[in-house]
Amino acid sequence: MTSTAFTVVRESCSGITTHLRWFSSAAALVTRENRTEALMDRYEKCPARLQQVETLYQRFLLHLEDVPMESFPKERRDQVHEDYVQIMDMADDIAQRAREVLALRAGVPPTRAPLKTPVGLLTKLPSLDLPRFDGRLDKWMGFIGLFESLVDSREDLGPSQKLAYLLSVLDGEARGFVQHLPICDGSYEVARSLLTKRYHNQRCLADAHIDQIMDLPIVSNAPQLRTELLNPLLIATNALNRLGLPVAQWSYLLLRIVLKRLPVSMRTRFEQEHARDEASPLPTFDQLLTFLENECRTGDVMVAVAPVGPSSPRPTNQRRTAQTTPKGKASPRFAVAQAARPDCRFCKSQGHRTAQCQVFVALHVSSRRRIAKARGWCFSCLGDHYQRACPDTHPCPICGGQHLKVPTLK
Template sequence: MSCYEIELRLNPEASFDQSSELIEHFTDVYFKIAEIKKRLTDALESTGTADNSNPLMNNTTIISSNAPTLPRITLKTFDGTISAWPEYRANFESLIHHHESLTPSAKLNYLRTTLSGPALALVKELPITDVNYPIAWDALIGMYENKRMIGSSLLNKLLSFSAIQNENKNDLSNFMSTFGECVSAIKTQEIADLGDFMTLHIALKCLPKSLVKTFERRQTRETMPTTKDLLKFVQRQIEILDLTASAPMSSSSSESSKKYSHDSSPKRSFTATAHSPTEKTRSRCLCDCDHFLYKCPKFIEASVDERRDFVEKNHLCTICLRSGNHQDRCDSGLTCRVCNDGHNTLLHCDMPKEADPQLSDRKERVKRKNSSSSESQAEQETADSSGDESKRVHQALKSNPTETVLLGTAVVRVKGADGRFHKVRAMIDSASMTTIIRDDCARRLGLPRDATSERIIGLADQSIPGVSASTVCIIKPNKSGKPIFRSNAVIMEKITTQMPTTSVPEPISSKYRHLQLADPRFFEPQDVQLLIGADIFPYIFTGKRETTTPNEPVALSSVFAHLQTLMIVQEVSQNLASELADPKNSYE
């Protein structure tokens, strides 16, 4: 029964003209909707997705109160510990890296939140953009994806496990978790010969660290050395020891070995170094304190005659004022700063040079000696007395210049693992056969490393220690995009001391302010992070140069802008000369 019929029975005399029109309109709309519904249902049934694939039905199923609530998945974190890398990588790749619905920028955000320590340092400077995610992920892969390092770290963890003394649940549970995790992680590395790998690892533990470093430098990142390789290497070392032990050293080679035994690595610092005092060379002091005679306040305050008497009574050298030495055999190279005779400045007195024939003889002997110890001499001569003596020494020091070599430095940009170019202070050295980058700089840039067997040879054919690996450096000027240099650089813990070794005086450095300098603060001693060698050197300079006056730096035009290089002659230690007027300041 329709609504119309019901209303008609309730009110037979009512007028239904208008109501009938509304009912007819409603009926038309209803049947049109029913027809559309039928067509949609037929279309869904024809594609086989009428039930389970219906979005409305699926949503209803998801929000059903009977559906179980799953726990929230927590991502593993990684702090740079190499043994934890396999588990972290598997976890992150399965949940985030291979998740197609996530954008690369979202993946990078997840990546940064799961990292800490050195691992985070590799990617924390990268802006969160789609293009930076593969760069960050590749940087982590390049740093930590190393089968041998991971396997060795896991074996170390197993071998360092403390023996269980008593049978208890906690210790046994710790044993199970440690060995279970490590063994599973080692198997995931798919090492071809696991037994040989373990034997090699134990064998390397039995050798000296210096020998192990030499062996490792000959390996590459991609290869897996074997126990056989190690035995061949050790056998070769035995042969080398036999050969070097059977060859007698001549007297000249013995002297050479003594000369270079303290430090075989070349130091590009052109200043003399003062040797540390020993008990054998330390002379007895007037005040019985533990310092050299020329630093003794009582000796300084004494008259020249009293000083001479003390030196003669104690059989001290009249040149270096030390015991166990004699002026006829003194090789210090010191002379008097007042008269240039062969005696110490503290023993100088105003008399004609011809009055002491022994001093004249010593002067000739000293002149024939070619050993120079300028820094030691400066330390010696600061111990002069007050009054006229200090004035003469002050004048002598001011008139004795020293030489400082100013090597060319430049601020360049090196490409890091993040794809960006970072500022690095470099030194230009045509005498170096290869480009060298400092270890901490390579780590800061996140550069991938490869093992290298390359050796760095310094003065006297001495091998330089500290070569750990090599990497590819892409270098460009600081202020322009071209040219771009590519160099296979050696990684070392330290390249050289701060350059320049001493500050360049302001009157000299100010003459180059009008130039565009490759290193705007070339005059300040600073660390060198990169040494650009002969592999790039020929392509740097353009041939132009600018000079001011002789004995001052030459500005050489290069692709990096102007480089300052030359030997600077400057006055020695202005502070030292100004303090000599008060002897107390010189001996505190």
Template sequence: MSPPAKTYTAPPPVIKTEPPPVIKTEPAKPTFADSDKRKDNLFHQTGKQQHTTLNKDSLQVLAENLASSVSLSRLPTPEPPIFTGDPLAYPDWLSSFTTLVELRGVPPLERIHYLKKYLGGPAKEAVGGCFLLRSEQAYEEAKAILNERYGNPFTVTEAFRNKIETWPRISGKDSMALRKFSDFLKQCQVAMKDIPDLAVLNDVRENRKMLQKLPDWVVTRWSRVVARVKKLTNTYPPFENFVGFIQEEADIACDPLTSLGSLRPSTDKDQQGTSNGTTRKRKPGGHTLSTSSKPTTDTESCQFCKKDGHPIQECEAFKAKPMTERQDFVKKGGYCFGCLGKGHISRTALLAASVRNAVRSIQTSLHSN
């Protein structure tokens, strides 16, 4: 058999298709509504951030205030001092009372109670009648009485001058006493700005009264300063220069590195003592006084003012006290009314003939005429 004849099949026709035309579209322009929405979103986001920041800052401030209030609550409550009638302490007391009582919003009717609490002694007695009224007018009247009696410039001036005149004499080796006197003179200088009557301290005679309280070596150095000033200006140095000089000398005397007190911590007292621990140097040609009391030496500390360099018989502060206070001090301390010693009374005190005149001068400080 013959194979079947091959048939030809034509390929399918190719249809050419063109790509669809590309349509170019422009982005839509933002409208006012869209911009407002974005602004609102941005504002809300910024507001949230600021609100979060403010919350953090406020919490931090609150924590700091709470910590400071807790720290302040641990401190003791400040109170004014009790004023007892010293004119030199009145300005400080008045300032503290005004700050701690009046400026804190205390009602006027309650201020009279605080005034009564922070007064004592003669000052409280001076306004005692005002405490019976318990009114705002009574409070103002009490303050007026205190200002007239203790805030008067003449009263303050006399208080400063009296304190200078009754100041005890300073020993040559007592550097701390010199500094204390220097601080008081500085207080006088500051008060001189508000109290014109204190200008009397510039007078030469007033300056000589102050020089009598100082050691000899300080007086000698001040004399050199006076000589230089008089030579240049033909005037006496004012009180301001004197205060500066005393402050400088006090600083030198109290210097912790070069002062005599730092170089020689031990005193110059005689180390050879008797069985009771006291010493006494016998002067040539002197008489021996044997008593049961402790002997008095030039370096013995004063029983009244507790300072070295003078006995109680030579204490200016003791002599300045009223008669009743001196007698009470001797009675309470158990001292002898004859020689101010201890261990005996005036009936048993053995007085040598060579010291009877000295004893009479001692007795005059304890007995009125």
């Protein structure tokens, strides 16, 4: 680490914090009808301020790789990124309110600003099944690989069209980095550069995917095997391979790590299939992957082929259940089955609901609010309904408001 790099990073961080206070003060004027003149004065100064913020942020990204993690920890790095995104969000709010004021003064009806994602442009482009990316490092390698294959490599698309596709699949922090860019040819390379500098950090990516392997859960049954263990394992090892790390040389190490995550019955079947004498070589990680894939396929077949026989409920029982169950209500047995499989609408994982998602809760409050608003979630419970229709009537114990009660992070 050079002292110059640390000084630049620290000064850039301090400068962005100063601008954040200025924009927070300006954004507080948006809802105050009696402070319109003060808001317009701040609005005129916004472009120069945004240029200074952009310069500071680019310097911060440029020198951050030369500063070790112990000198500038991850929490402070993430906070700078969140401050930058928050500044851009507040600048958008200030600009929208200023446009409404100017429209009223000109005697014309105020109009809402167009969406940052160019919906009109996208409707004229071919429909592509693209992955989404919200800023999670463990998702970056898979996302950028598919995006480059499906969009960036296409010669029939211009830069502005590629930017339209890019903006349409970004969420959360990742979208905040580039949502201020105008839709034009020159902005595409700028957007790619911003995202690459933020997320394509080899050290951070390697750490994220190794942690993904080390944090694999202990599965207790076959249905959990694919979603909770095999898929994350393949994503992590493929990403580490793309980063140029010697994954093939870690074969037996990976084998031992994964075997400890399997139930005893499954581990016994693997050992029986690959029993070795003292002169035989060690079982390989590829053999374990093949075994796990076969186990998953067997589980899929067992679920798909439901047993029909004497143990199955008689038709009369089915009719009786249909008659005694109120219309629109699930039977108790079905309700229990549903409750056992909660689904997170943010990280798409099984085992927890969105309100208990550690990834979602860890985001800045402004990011959580923006994501919930964009996806039409209830602010109280993150359900798929309006807040006024939310069954959760318990107010926040701190402020008395109706909003998400964030659990304590572990």
